[in-house]
Amino acid sequence: MKKTLYALLTFIVFIGALNINITGHSDQIPTICLSNIETLSYAESSETCYGVGSIDCPSEGIKVKLVY
């Protein structure tokens, strides 16, 4: 019974990880994120503003390179 439960849990975790991986490739944001690690720390609380630039991000009160 325990073995079945472990197998089921492993399967669910595997499917979950696969799903995250697939959806990650469908969007360009992660590429930007990787190339802007400094940015993320600078605008860590923002979901839509990336990078260091001159575009106003009003929700964060900072200037960024891109707004999504």
Added chain:
Amino acid sequence: MFFVLLVLLTASCREPMFNEFGLWQKVEPLVGKILPLDSVYMRYPFRILSSGSGVYILDLHGPDFYCHLFNSQNLHVQQSFAPRGNGPEDFLSAENIRIDANGNFYLLDANRSEISVWSQNRSDTLTRIKLAKELVRTLDFDIVNDSTFVVPDYTGNHRFVIIDHKGHIVSKQYIIPIREDKKQIANIALAQAWRSFIDYNPENGILAMATQLGEVLELYDLKADTIVNIVYGKNGEPEYIDKGGYAVPNGIMGYSDVYVGAKNIYALFWGRSFKEIRNGHDTTEGGNKLRVFDLKGNPVCEYVLDKFITGFTVDETQNKIMALDINSNQPLVEYQL
């Protein structure tokens, strides 16, 4: 009587005139000369002002200070001021800097909704002008005269606002010059998309507004209270997507700085698409096209610079500009026009 009424009606008509320009008749390449600055770390030098003996540079993302003053002869740093921080004397942000005829220095902090004023010796902040709440968020400013400033409108209902030195609204003027076929609801997202950099010359009364997105240069005569020209480039007006009340930029990065001189108007143009920027193919910050218009908005010349710059100032008497190249460790560059 009818004739007088007709004249009055015509004079009060505030429908903007639109003009488009295509290819520049005159395009000239320019090579800059690097002016070695004292070793002050600046993260994103964005605005530059020259005041005879000193050169002021605003660092948009200054790690410790937002402003630095350099000696104009040897370019040694004389003073760093406007500290970044959350304290009562600190600054949360810095948008632009100005100097008045008496040498007083002004800095706009959008996040604190304040314009700070220093006297000529800059020993300490002289005054902090709290801006009216109705302005919502002020992203640029210039000095009109001894008692008023001009700031872009952020509500979308008007184009710019005149405020007094107490931060109170004096008047709201004109509307965002959207073309008839693109009319949309005036709101904050629209104003965000039409975010413009401004410059005013009190001698000739010309106010220039250059859009950060798209390719629109607006000229107003504040003394005559008229629209001089609305000049569209081939990329047209700002493009954006309204996402939950915020404008998400689309289309292109347009103008980055503008200067109204006695003879001409100078505007720095980036012209890069957000598609390129999003794909990470283009990491350069700044533009390399310095456009010159006459005071009526007619294209005169486009200079193609050898460096990409974010801000500049013009010395029309010597036909020189000083510009800021944030992509280099030596950001100060001089161009002979």
